[in-house]
Amino acid sequence: MTWNRIATQPWMLWRRQVAAILRLELKKSLFSKRAWWIYILTLGPVLITGAHSLMPGSGGHTLGDDNMIFAGIFQVYFLRLGIFFGCLGIFSNLFRAEVLERTLHYYFMSPVRREVLAVSKYLAGLMAAIVYFAGSVVLSFLFISAHWGPVFQQYLSHGPGLHQLGWYALTAALACVGYGSVFMLTGVLYRNPMIPAAVVMIWENLNPFLPSLLKKFSVIFYLKSLCPAGEMPTDGPLAFLATVTEPTPAWLAIPGLLIVSGLVLAYAAAKSRKLEVSYSE
Amino acid sequence: MSEPRIVFDNVSRFYGEVLGVNRVNLSIPAGVTSLVGPNGSGKTTLMNLMTGLIRPTRGAIKVLGIPPERPEELFRKTGYCTQFDAFPKGLTGYQFIYSFLLVHGMIASEAARLTEEALQRVSMTEAANRPVAAYSKGMRQRIKLAQAIAHRPTVLVLDEPLNGLDPMARAETIALFRQWGEEGRHVIVSSHILHEVDRISDQVILLSHGYVVAEGQIQGVRSEVKDQPMQILVRCDKPGLLASRLFEQDHVVEAKVSEDGRGLLVRTRDADSLYLLLNRIVLDNGLEVEAVAPADDDVNSVYQYLIGTEGGAT
Numbered sequence: 001m002t003w004n005r006i007a008t009q010p011w012m013l014w015r016r017q018v019a020a021i022l023r024l025e026l027k028k029s030l031f032s033k034r035a036w037w038i039y040i041l042t043l044g045p046v047l048i049t050g051a052h053s054l055m056p057g058s059g060g061h062t063l064g065d066d067n068m069i070f071a072g073i074f075q076v077y078f079l080r081l082g083i084f085f086g087c088l089g090i091f092s093n094l095f096r097a098e099v100l101e102r103t104l105h106y107y108f109m110s111p112v113r114r115e116v117l118a119v120s121k122y123l124a125g126l127m128a129a130i131v132y133f134a135g136s137v138v139l140s141f142l143f144i145s146a147h148w149g150p151v152f153q154q155y156l157s158h159g160p161g162l163h164q165l166g167w168y169a170l171t172a173a174l175a176c177v178g179y180g181s182v183f184m185l186t187g188v189l190y191r192n193p194m195i196p197a198a199v200v201m202i203w204e205n206l207n208p209f210l211p212s213l214l215k216k217f218s219v220i221f222y223l224k225s226l227c228p229a230g231e232m233p234t235d236g237p238l239a240f241l242a243t244v245t246e247p248t249p250a251w252l253a254i255p256g257l258l259i260v261s262g263l264v265l266a267y268a269a270a271k272s273r274k275l276e277v278s279y280s281e
Numbered sequence: 282m283s284e285p286r287i288v289f290d291n292v293s294r295f296y297g298e299v300l301g302v303n304r305v306n307l308s309i310p311a312g313v314t315s316l317v318g319p320n321g322s323g324k325t326t327l328m329n330l331m332t333g334l335i336r337p338t339r340g341a342i343k344v345l346g347i348p349p350e351r352p353e354e355l356f357r358k359t360g361y362c363t364q365f366d367a368f369p370k371g372l373t374g375y376q377f378i379y380s381f382l383l384v385h386g387m388i389a390s391e392a393a394r395l396t397e398e399a400l401q402r403v404s405m406t407e408a409a410n411r412p413v414a415a416y417s418k419g420m421r422q423r424i425k426l427a428q429a430i431a432h433r434p435t436v437l438v439l440d441e442p443l444n445g446l447d448p449m450a451r452a453e454t455i456a457l458f459r460q461w462g463e464e465g466r467h468v469i470v471s472s473h474i475l476h477e478v479d480r481i482s483d484q485v486i487l488l489s490h491g492y493v494v495a496e497g498q499i500q501g502v503r504s505e506v507k508d509q510p511m512q513i514l515v516r517c518d519k520p521g522l523l524a525s526r527l528f529e530q531d532h533v534v535e536a537k538v539s540e541d542g543r544g545l546l547v548r549t550r551d552a553d554s555l556y557l558l559l560n561r562i563v564l565d566n567g568l569e570v571e572a573v574a575p576a577d578d579d580v581n582s583v584y585q586y587l588i589g590t591e592g593g594a595t
Contacts, residue, residue, distance in 0.1 A: 003387045003432075007357065013386040020383035027371060102367035106428075108334055109363075110384045111356040273350070277334040278296075279365065 007111075017112050018120045025124030029090060030131065034097065038089050041082045042136040045073060049143035063155060066145045067164070071229030073144075074137065074168055079175055079223055080205065083133050087179035088197050090129050092187035094121040095275065105277045118269035122184050129176035137172040141165050164228040171226040174257055178219035181261040185268040188275065222253040285345040286310055287331060287436065287467060292340035294326055300491040301326035305340070307486065307496060309469065313462035315478040316471040317584060318488030324471040325364060327488070328438050331469070332361045344436055345467075357385075359436040360429035364444075366421060368413045374424045375400065375409040378431050385432055399431035402457065404450070418445035426454070436467040443472060455481055475581040485580055489588045503578040509586045510534045510548040511578070513555060516571035517563075520545035526562050530554070546576060 006013050029035075049070075098104035107117055141164075145152045155161040186196040204220045215221045225247040248256070287309040294301035302323040316324040329335045331342055333349030342348065347355045368377060378399055382392035400406045403423040408416065413424060422445045429437060439458075443451050458481050461468050472478050478485065485502065487494040495502045503511070517523060523545050524536040532551035539546065549555045552575070563570055577583075 003385060003391055006386050006388070016386045016388075017384060020380065020386070024369065024380055024384070028369075101370070102365050103369050105334055105361075105363055105365060106369065106381060107384070108352060109332065109356055109359075109361050109429075110381055111353050111386075112384060113353045116353075274336075276336060277329065 014113070014116050017116050018123065021107075021112070021117060021120035022124050022127075025094075025121055026127060028097070029094075029124050029128035034093070035089060038086045038132060041086050042132040045077060045082070045140040046136055046143065049073075049140040053143040053146035055147055063145055063148050063151060066148075068229065070141055070144050070168075071227065073140065074171075074229075075224065075227060078133065078137060078172060079220060082136070083129070083172060083175045084179055084201065084204070086133060087125075087129055087176055088183050088193070090125045091122070091180045091183035092193035092197070094125050094184060094187060095272070096187050096191075096193065099277075099279060102279045104275075108275075108277055114273040114275070115269040118184070118188070118272040119265065122180060122265055122268075125184070126176055126180050129180060130173045133176060134169045134172045137168050138165060141168055160228075167226060167228045171223055174226065174254065175219065175223050177261045178223070178257050181264040181268065182219065185264050185271070188268045188271045216248075219257065222248055222257045225253045226250055284310060287345070287469070288343045289327075289331075290341045290343075292330060292337045292342055294330060294335065295338045301335075302330070302488075302491045305493055307493065309467065309486075310484070311462075311465050311467050312483035313458055313468045313470060313481050315482040315485045315580070316469065316488060317475065317478055317485055317580060318494075319588065321490075322488040322588075323491040324488055325440055326491075327486075328361070328363075328440050328469065328471065332356075332359060332438055334361075334363075356434075357432070358434055359438065360432065360434035361438040362425045362429040362440060362442050364440045366418070368421070368424075370414070371412070373410050373412050374405055374416070374420075374427075377413055377424060378428050381428060382431055387432075395431050395433070399427040402430065403427045404453065419447055419450055422446055423450065423454075434466075436469070437461060438469045440471050441473070442470060443474060443477060451477070475584055476579075479580045482580070485583075487584065487587055494587045495583070499580055499583060500575075500578045503575075503583050504552075506583065506586045507550075509577075510550050511552040511555075512576035512582075513547045513549065513552065513573065514576045515545045515547065515559065515573050516543055517545065518543070518569040519566070522566060523562060523568060526566070527555070527558070530558060543571075 006016065095104065098107070108114075145155070148155070152161070156165070182200055183193065183197065186193045186200070190196055204218050207215055207218050207220050210218075287307070289305045289307040292305045293303045305323075305327065316327060318324055326335070330337055331344055331349060333352055333355060336350070344355055345358060347358070349355055369380075372380065375396060379392050379396040382395055383389070385392075387395070397406070400409050403426050405420065405423050405427060408420060413421065416424065422442070426439070426442060429439070442458075443454060446454060455477060458468050458470060462481075462483055470478070470481060472481075479499070482499065484496065484498050486496045487502070495505065515523060520538045520542065524538060524547075527533045527536050527545075527547055530549075532554055533547060533549050535546075535548040537546045538544070547555065556573075559570075559573065562568065
């Protein structure tokens with residue numbers, strides 16, 4: 001089938017274009033010198049839990065303690081720091097990095113709808129982010145309790161271990177979906193995405209202290225609802241200000257997060273139609 | 282049905298408070314059209330506007346009836362070779378062209394065939410499998426050109442396409458532009474090199490400080506410059522006699538015999554009258570005329586008259 005015939009069938013054309021852009025973008029998103037700090041974010045917990053797995057004996061704690069420690073690492077490190085900043089680096093640079101490298105015009109000079117380009121870039125970023133962070137979560141989960149040997153294997157194969165691992169990986173992937181769409185939008189709207197990123201970070205970290213209604217306008221609220229160990233209690237001097245809200249059930253949290261992310265992505269894609277190539281400014 | 286054209290309708294573009302181009306009205310027909318003007322005159326801005334890389338602050342543009350805000354339609358028919366000397370990292374010349382043809386939505390075999398064809402057209406087949414990062418400036422220029430023409434566009438926009446090319450490649454590229462123009466495509470070229478513009482162009486657009494100073498076929502533009510007398514070179518056996526007869530006319534401003542004594546350079550305010558008079562003088566005095574040709578209806582002269590030497594055009 002020739003190009004002219006493909007062009008008369010929009011869905012087939014868009015599918016081909018998405019595949020072609022993904023091929024180009026994945027190379028950049030997965031392997032980039034610019035992303036060295038994202039590799040550190042993903043490898044950090046793997047190395048620490050890996051070192052923990054080499055410790056002989058129980059060290060005076062139980063498998064349950066390791067599970068609780070991992071739940072803390074997941075909620076405090078992965079959700080609030082690693083995935084948040086990793087997605088900031090990956091998604092806000094999908095367009096921005098090409099402006100800095102002066103190569104964005106090659107896409108803009110192709111007969112591709114800007115919306116298709118934006119969605120393709122988002123998918124490439126999402127694939128990379130999930131490989132990094134869901135991979136890091138899975139390895140960290142396995143390493144933190146690996147020193148329990150057969151007990152841990154039993155916990156995985158016949159206990160709740162595999163189920164928990166699946167939920168952690170899914171929550172990490174959904175975090176990439178949610179934060180990815182937000183930072184894709186800030187990357188499209190702002191030349192310097194750091195200021196909007198700081199605003200998003202403050203909003204996300206204020207979540208425990210927000211009234212129940214406002215809590216629902218954040219990514220972290222839904223993600224915490226999905227964590228297998230439940231929400232970690234808020235510590236510190238401001239703990240008394242925290243409001244307790246009933247966790248959102250998974251059947252509502254997952255589609256809710258996907259819908260909100262889809263809307264944010266659609267807005268970013270529509271805004272990308274207005275992007276101009278002005279490298280010198 | 283009217284001939285498809287590239288139309289600028291009262292287009293202005295400002296960069297903040299800085300003027301890019303102002304109140305541009307153009308209707309560009311098929312053939313080779315050169316944008317000429319000093320640095321900062323608005324050539325690249327016009328090209329970026331017609332390809333939708335930037336948006337007009339005011340006015341509207343249509344390229345063969347398609348507004349640049351619809352790249353998915355525009356770039357099926359348009360190729361743009363920009364001045365930006367940057368490429369996606371890690372690609373060979375072949376992969377660079379092939380990958381972006383796939384982005385068009387082409388199937389692999391069609392993309393491969395068009396990639397090879399484009400590489401052949403710019404004589405880059407042998408270097409195709411080397412990384413673009415290892416190319417010389419001239420090779421990078423040619424691979425950009427190949428990428429712009431690979432999908433066989435009917436509108437080609439080329440920003441300083443001869444930059445960095447060696448004389449042989451320049452000659453080949455100019456021949457290519459002429460061929461495309463003769464095939465009925467729209468070829469829009471910006472260049473500083475005026476004698477090359479002369480060889481390429483069917484029409485020119487002269488720009489200065491963001492304004493279109495003149496447009497059209499170069500002879501037509503020249504005849505509109507009334508305040509500068511036309512220069513006509515007459516090669517004949519008796520230039521002195523011819524000069525004395527011509528000086529009797531009011532419209533003849535200057536007549537200068539060439540160093541070899543076989544030519545006369547005449548400056549006149551009325552070229553048509555001069556040509557008529559010349560016929561009579563030749564018949565009356567039995568002059569042997571080898572050639573009569575305008576000496577300043579080229580881009581260089583028109584550029585000097587309208588824009589001057591500012592901006593370093595060569």
